[in-house]
Amino acid sequence: MHLAPSLRVAGPSQVVIERWIRYYNEERPHQALGYVAPRAHPALVA
DSSP: OOOOGGGGGHHHHHHHHHHHHIIIISOOBBBTSSSBOGGGGGOOOO
C-alpha cells in the first residue's frame, strides 16, 4: 500500500490501518455491488 508521506505511520499502527483499508476495500459489502463483498462478487472473481 502506498500512502502519502504525511500519512505514513510506523509499527503496529501501520499494520492495523493497512488491515482496515484492505477490509474496507475488499471484504466489506458494497452498495454498488448489491451488498456483496468485492472479493465474493461473481463479476469480479477471476
